[in-house]
Amino acid sequence: MSVSEAFSIAFSSPVSRFLDGENADLSHLRRGDVAFIGMPSDATHTSRIGTRFGPRALRHETSLLMHQLRRDAQCGLIDTASGLVCGLADRRTLVDLGDATIHPLDVENTIRSIADMTGAVVKTGALPFAIGGDHFNSYPACLGVSEALAQNEPGVRFGYIQIDGHLDFCDRLAAWGPFNHATNARRCSELPNIRRENMVWIGIAGWVDGNDVAEIEGFGGLIFSAEDVHRIGAREVARRAVEHAMRNCDRLYLTIDIDALDSGFLPGTGSIVHSEITCRQYLDLLEIFAEAPLCGIDLVEVSPPLDPSGRSEAIAAHLLFEIIRPRLVVEKGLPA
């Protein structure tokens, strides 16, 4: 081993990248790439802030994760679930485009900034993966996907799955207006090429607004509470969710709010719930969604300052990896 090989860039680099992917701009994107976009904004969260540090923390955590995987891959990775030997795919399929420009005092400009980035990614044929930030940022990420699809493929309709402890279906909050972390799902439901009757929520826990539930179920949306996940099973819920979201649709938008996990496991988030959903169940959900025809993904609400142990961002990094896993891990067959 040479001296230079003895150093790990993932550990020593002053700038980490999502899953230690390439740092590149839009012109380098190719069809099939996954393009990460940071959305370091928590100006639209109404209580415990700190998610603006989420993208930075996840760049670091996912880089460490990839470093460990590459190191282990030299000896041969074995998927303990399937028993198969695995290798890692070319990392050039992962591109970190950097952060969208955030205007903390100008939410409409922030919406435009994020939407322009995810939209530009869709136009290249790559998959945008936006990292928050509070959950409101999911709306501009989805807006960009919607606009680009409308332009590229006017007839295309897409379904929507939201894993979350909350519905986020308020129309407006008195002190915050229509743009905040409790309104993102409703704003997404208003996009012209999303099919509202194909919208699915998974992991909703505790007390919610009954009028929102009635409205969602009234237009044909589907809500799986945390209790449903325990009762029916995470994989089965995921299968039913994909089936519902993809009816008469071509693509699927997936928004991953980490607060669906029980706060006993993951306290580093702005709005905790006691869902009793475990990391294992969350990974089971994502394993199914990873195989769906995704047109856009976001992962939001990682708030490192609220969990000094670093556990929350470490768990979120594993969730992020799970959804990308089929694109990164190549099965090679049974061990010799």
Added chain:
Amino acid sequence: MPLRIEPLPRMAGHLPFMRGRLARLDDVGLGMVVAFGLPSVVNGRTDLAPLAMRETSAYFGSHFNANMKSAMDIDQRQILRSADVASSMVDLGDLRPDPSTGTFEVAIRRTIAHIREKDAIPLLLGGDQGCLSSVLAGLRMSEPSSNGIAALILSDASELPLLQANDVACVFSASPKEHGDPAIMSLAFRDLRQRFESHLELILRHITQRPVHVALDASAIASHWHGASTNADFEGLSLSECRRLFRQLGVANIASLSITGLDPTINGLSLVKTGQRLLLTAILDLIYARLGVLEARLETSHVCI
């Protein structure tokens, strides 16, 4: 216009329990849930718990807030009659120790007895669990001709309260102790987990025809769901188990409630106070079931696709 229905930032202004009304003892009326704090401490800083629980309860103040027009328990698919909760919930503030003795015992007894005489439900926000004997004494004072009283205690850190003739107790813990007294039923959390229906029946039979005090201590909740208690225990209840029990108990003759054992300076596994939110979520189920303010909503066919 009452303060609580204004679109205030969540923690602004005074923080009475559940953003209910601040009241004096004389204002207590029939059927109300009357919260009062007991800033007592034996170990740690349980004296800070009443304030912490009031702060956390502000989150649930939305249950009778104009912004949340129709609060719904998504798991049970039940709607809360918010107006009934708002008119039923008052907060007396914190108790002061009796000036002559410097202790809380007399004040607790008198307060509990006074609230019960108005046919209201005292909710004691402890504090440490040492208050239980005084709570039961207060309950006894207000029910002089009864068949005794019943205590249902969920705690892994409990010393049994003083019982008198005709009193009964049902004590849940991780490791039940044999008391050699037929009036005291000791049950393990895991037994409740494994045989819920039969154990519930046993409990209800044991405490029947008596006014019941329900005491929830933070140590009853398994430690992997929170970190708010000094007594780590991984055999304890989960929130859903606790809620299930409380929903069923709520229809029984619950006369008074207490939450104890919360130390807010133990940070609940993070800066976010998961433990105190969890305790309050559990106790709200008992309060709402006792008040009868939940309405069943028709189940949709959403899981049948």
